[in-house]
Amino acid sequence: MRVDPQHVRIRFNILGSLECWAGEARLRLGGPLQERVLVALLLEPGRVVPVARLVEITWDDAPPATAAHQIRKIVADLRQRIPGGAAVFVTDGPGYRVAVDDDQVDLSLFGVRLRRAREAVAAGLPGNAVDQLRAALELWRGRLLAGEGGMLLQGAATSLEERRLTAVELLFELQLGLGEAAELVGDLRELARENPLRETLRGQLMLALYRSGRQAEALEEYQRVRTLLAEELGIDPGPELSALHEGILKASPELAAPRQPTPSGPATAEQRALAQSAQAQAQAAPAPCSLPYDVQDFTGRTEELQQLLAAVAEPATQGTPILAIDGMGGSGKTALAVHAAHRLAELYPDGQISVDLHGFTPGQRPREPSEVLDVMLRSLGLPGDRIPDDLLSKIALWRMTTAQRRLLILLDNAADAEQVRPLLPSSPKCMVLITSRIRLVDLDGARALSIGVLSVPDSLALVERTLGAERVAAEPAAAEELAQLCGRLPLALRIATARLGHRPRWTIQYLVDRLSDEARKLDELASRSRGVAATLQLSYLAMDGESRNAFRLLSLHPGDLDVHSAAALLGTPTFEAEELLELLLDAHLLEQHELGRYTFHDLVRSFAHSLCTAETAAEDGLAVGRLLDNYVLAVEAACEVSFPGRVEFGIELPAPTAALPVFASSDAALAWFEREHRNLLAAVRLAARRGLDWHCAYLPRAFASFLHMQGRAEELLEAGQLAVAASRRLGDRLLLRLSLTNLAVALWQLGRVQEGVDALEQALEIAVEIGDRHGEAACRSRLGAFRNSLGRYADGLRDLEAALLLHQALGSPREEAATLISISSVSALLGKYPAAAEAARTSAEINHKLGEVDNEALALVNLANAHLGLGAYDEALAVLANAQELHRSLHRPGNASLVLARLADAHLRAGRPSEAYDYGLRALDLVWTSGSTARRATVENILGRIHQALGEHVQAQTRHGQALRLAEETGFRIEMAYALEGLGSCAEALGESAQAREHRGRADELFAAMGVPEECRRLA
Structure with a gap:
């Protein structure tokens, strides 16, 4: 089966025999060696596994001589076998890591669900925790690699089995706490037999037996484990098991099953009579069904639909099953709920009731619970004159009327949990589906399902189903771009394809071109009865004034936000900014793909930008200024930790207006740069668009060192070009010199060396003109290296020697050491090996004193090169081993x-x-x-x-x-x-x-x- 790597999601299952799925296709991974390497990487997703470690895992204590080479061949083979493998298997330092999301690996997903279960326990939601644990344990299909693999993998399998048993014990503990007993005995007995020395399982079995009225069997279990522990380990049962045994002997009341709360209070005689009347009416009338029609071209949402159907399939032992679907406006919540309801209808023969709660309906207020209860009671056949007027009586009547029924109830478009809570039936035989634009975090017992935009394949499938396969096949690239411009939002896709359907002369590319104009995108995605902007407007108007203002200001950020950048934009403390971010997240006006990072959907950002008017321009401009100031200061703080000893040029920095991130170490600062470098480049673009030339010129100078270190040449080039243009507009000669120097570094990395020389010659001329001796020295150092790469060694060596004298005179040891590295390189090329060795050795010594590990390693490489030129191979290998050891920490x-x-x-x-x-x-x-x-x-x-x-x-x-x-x-x-x-x-x-x-x-x-x-x- 052919798999398109761009349009398929890869999934790995390692809890049992190894499986790799690309969509619905199972991939062949090769032999056992490939499986062992892949499992070793998947056991630690996102972490670097050194090649030496992979060798050890794959062959235990008997690796072949070519083991390291074979590992690299195996990884290369896996990259070929798995679609998009180059992005999945990343070479990093001394080894490899797999770049996958939690939901792509069953072990990671198990960890996520276990964590959610513990969070639910801490929040006092044991029912939710039970659901999460069951879902987690369903992922297990057996022992890691089905029991195959070497000693290290089997050790990992044993550790994983311990995690599984811990989760099982927690599940039984929660089920016992929810009043279950007899139904647990069989599973507990089987697990206790498989793990005879686990006292926790034995205790849970004893408690389940005791609560099932089987006291004698519970005591027999204690004697059985007591004998086993004495014979196997020579010890007695622990204090907890002994206390439980004593409690069972005494029939201690503390061991009784906990009483569960009743769904409602006692009913009055009148309420019981009303309920009996309603039931009689219902028996005489056909089962009601008020579900909206199910669209014929419903597309995608396979995983979400499976979750809904699976939740229904689980036995309901405690309370009414409630599934709350939340998502941003236009994401297709109602379509999914209706589609699922039609699939489930036959399981609820007493009726299917659907009510629009108008939580976010244009021109209408949310419906009151009393009004909705009246509608639902009438739909069950109860006459209007028998329905009480007050809300509490209606709630009691509703719960009694539905107590013995199997009903499917769809509550669409809920405003909040308060609106929904009175409408819930009391019977566990009923099923309630709820849709809302906000997360109903206050609705106890509800299982939440948050839906986002469609996947790329599902988006294209929807375009094809609505437009026709022939029309899409004629313009496949345009169809894909259309899906992206619509943000893969179902509402936007349906409006766009409907427009094309009614305009047969339009090509897909024509509409794509219209949508590419940011100013008119939302107008294009509107029809007479609906539109993306109108849909988002309802979510916006549902917020208070402070939240609306924050929504607009936050949209000015050009990338994804954290609490520090949000606080800068809003001009608030970080804790207030975080509260607003979370509020917008719950309202699905923000998205969160990574903890602590918030971003706007493209269409939501366009809508927010439409709120920026002439009246808000002054406030918006101040917010952008605060954001850029915050980035300048944060970058400076990160550079002080990551690149200490940078030359200071006396440039005045802005005063802080918001809290800055704190960097406890160089690693922390570099991790921040890694997260923020795209935002920083986007901030430079934003500064250029808004005419904030100082920020546009200074920011690239501040983070250029990181981009250079990471080899992000394209980003460095763009930032450098924007900075040079801004510096020229400012007429700031120092910033122009700095910007030209950084631009030259980018050009070097991209192999455009002559252009780099031109930029450096301009920078050198400015440095001499303004008396910037540090700048002059830096330019001459770089010019020497650039000219060397062009083969102009005599000119290059002359520049380097001049730069060296300047660095020494200025007392700049870091720059002196860097220049000596270049002098060593050119000396070796010219056959001057003793001079090359001396320059490299001196540079290594200086860098070592400064703690410049990276440059020390480079100096050692040059020293080794000089040794090779002198024929001293052993000395060269020893020096290179030292350099390699230094690089292991980088x-x-x-x-x-x-x-x-x-x-x-x-x-x-x-x-x-x-x-x-x-x-x-x-x-x-x-x-x-x-x-x-x-x-x-x-x-x-x-x-x-x-x-x-x-x-x-x-x-x-x-x-x-x-x-x-x-x-x-x-x-x-x-x-x-x-x-x-x-x-x-x-x-x-x-x-x-x-x-x-x-x-x-x-x-x-x-x-x-x-x-x-x-x-x-x-x-x-």
């Missing part, structure tokens, strides 16, 4: 790949091509995630030389050809020369003499132009 794939590449080179020169190949593949794996085209060229050339050493000349030719293409893209002349030299060697080995001469001739020309000595041209 998460810098680009620099880690450089260490691995140099290890590959060292092993190759030492005559160990097999070990070299393993390191080379690992380097290539990492360098693909770093975004550095130049380093990819370096790694490809090293791999090419390794293939040559192994006699694999065709593979070597492919590697060097790839390196040449990459080097030519970036103007990286030294790697171009190495690639051509390698291609010449391959051609000669393959008997292609003319080609060999041509390649080597071009290589010699490049080497000569760069001044590279003859002895440095053939590295291996």
